[in-house]
Amino acid sequence: MTKALTVGDFAPDFVLKNQHGQVVKFSDFRANQSVVLYFYPKDDTPGCTAEAKCFRDSYEQFLELGALVIGISSDSAEAHIKFAEKNRLPFTLLSDSLGRVRKMFGVPKTLMVLPGRTTFVINKYGEIKHVFSSQMNIQKHISEAVRILKQLQSNS
Numbered sequence: 001m002t003k004a005l006t007v008g009d010f011a012p013d014f015v016l017k018n019q020h021g022q023v024v025k026f027s028d029f030r031a032n033q034s035v036v037l038y039f040y041p042k043d044d045t046p047g048c049t050a051e052a053k054c055f056r057d058s059y060e061q062f063l064e065l066g067a068l069v070i071g072i073s074s075d076s077a078e079a080h081i082k083f084a085e086k087n088r089l090p091f092t093l094l095s096d097s098l099g100r101v102r103k104m105f106g107v108p109k110t111l112m113v114l115p116g117r118t119t120f121v122i123n124k125y126g127e128i129k130h131v132f133s134s135q136m137n138i139q140k141h142i143s144e145a146v147r148i149l150k151q152l153q154s155n156s
Contacts, residue, residue: 004106006131011037011122014101016072016094019080024094030124034067034152036145038119039107043075043083043093051117051138052087058142059090065149067121072096074115108133117141121148 005011013027029035038055040048055062055069062069069091075083080093096102099115107118119141121130130148132141 004108004131005104005120005128007128009128010126011035011120011128012104013126014104016096016101017077018095019077019084019093021077024092027126029068029070029092030122030126032124034065034124034129034149035122036062036067036069036119036149037072037105037122038069038117038141039072039102039105039115040117041115042073043079044086047117047135047138048073049083049087051141052083052089054139054142055091056087056089058146061146062149065146065153067145067149068092070094072101074099074102119145121145121152123152 015023015025018024040051042048059069072094074097075095076097077095080095084093108116116133117135118133120128123129129152130144132144134140
């Protein structure tokens with residue numbers, strides 16, 4: 001496992017497929033805006049569905065705060081499109097089927113086997129401004145991201 005990225009580190013660039021099967025480059029997302037990048041274990045599980053819906057329900061607030069939301073799991077693009085359509089998710093989901101990006105960010109496993117649930121707030125320059133990791137406290141991923149984005153907005 002790579003050392004976990006923390007506040008002040010710069011987010012590495014990477015290329016993955018989105019839920020539509022298109023290859024996308026992370027640095028293209030953060031051109032002039034912040035990104036809330038959240039890693040989650042698996043599509044269509046109770047906790048991950050609840051988390052995705054919380055991000056969905058706060059999506060307009062994220063946009064108003066100048067941030068995009070991007071979810072990453074090891075599920076395939078095909079699984080992501082079904083998950084996104086079923087739950088009316090307006091944001092991008094990326095397929096990290098080999099867990100390469102999860103390792104780049106140092107997202108820990110829970111109980112040594114489950115992919116961890118970690119949210120990064122990254123500013124438009126690529127600097128990580130906040131990291132929150134909790135498998136169970138799903139709502140706090142959203143509230144913490146909003147709190148940090150408000151701070152970033154008031155400091156600019």
